[in-house]
Amino acid sequence: MxxxxxxxxxxxxxxxxxxxxxxxxxxxxxxxxxxxxxxxxxxxxxxxxxxxxxxxxxxxxxxxxxxxxxxxxxxxxxxxxxxxxxxxxxxxxxxxxxxxxxxxxxxxxxxxxxxxxxxxxxGHSPEQVLRVGPLAVDPQAYRATVDAGSGPMSLDLTPTEFRILAHVAASPGRAFQRTELVDACLREGEALDRTVDSHISNLRRKLAGAGADGMLAGVRGVGYRLDVPHGR
Missing domain, CATH: 3.40.50.2300 (Response regulator)
Structure with missing residues (x-):
């Protein structure tokens, strides 16, 4: 992918x-x-x-x-x-x-x-793995993992959650507007700003469960940003 x-x-x-x-x-x-x-x-x-x-x-x-x-x-x-x-x-x-x-x-x-x-x-094949701190997103395999020190742990993501994570992982540290995430990552039937909030909430929970708590940060008045954890 x-x-x-x-x-x-x-x-x-x-x-x-x-x-x-x-x-x-x-x-x-x-x-x-x-x-x-x-x-x-x-x-x-x-x-x-x-x-x-x-x-x-x-x-x-x-x-x-x-x-x-x-x-x-x-x-x-x-x-x-x-x-x-x-x-x-x-x-x-x-x-x-x-x-x-x-x-x-x-x-x-x-x-x-x-x-x-x-x-x-x-200058490279489009299928490269995206790495942000302990997080690795492999668009080709449609797989995301977190290595919190004891080996990579796979994240069980829905297709929409994966699209959002891959989108923000391609530009770590950049703040993404909700409307941008809607246009780029959500299907037409679920294209609402608040739907993004729900997907982000689920992503945060899954990242935290894999040892990557705090990576997906909210940006007041804008949307969301994927950060590299301190010390990584």
């Missing part, structure tokens, strides 16, 4: 569902937006590892979104679009796209290209 967060900016729900399903099967975390402005908002707030971007979008087209992303930084972007002309592809590559896939596409090819982009841009 992978821990990378992929943002899909696409206004056709069927296309979003196809790409999201295949990426999720590989363990990627996925968030989507149906128009350019919402996509840019998600990009700024969630800082995804990869953006899958259509060109024909309401609000702002894909070229404008790509240019805005490039002004912000170097987030890799893969264009997935029905525009097959060489001029369209050249314009996207000139603005800064990392890859260009033409619809209709093979979903497996999109996944393979996404993995290749992430390998190139991060």
């Amino acid at each position: 992978n821990n990378e967060l992929i943002l899909i900016i696409e206004d056709e729900p069927e296309i979003v569902e196809i790409i999201e399903t295949y990426l999720a099967r590989e363990g990627f975390r996925v968030i989507s937006a149906g128009d350019g402005p919402t996509g840019l908002s998600h990009h700024q707030r969630l800082r995804p590892d990869l953006v899958v971007l259509d060109i024909k979008l309401p609000g702002q087209d894909g070229y404008e979104v790509l240019a805005a992303i490039r002004r912000r930084g170097d987030t890799p972007v893969m264009m997935v679009t029905a525009l097959a002309e060489d001029l369209d592809k050249l314009q996207a590559l000139r603005i800064g796209a990392d890859d260009y896939v033409v619809k209709p596409f093979n979903p497996l090819e999109v996944v393979a290209r996404a993995k290749a982009i992430l390998r190139r841009t991060t």
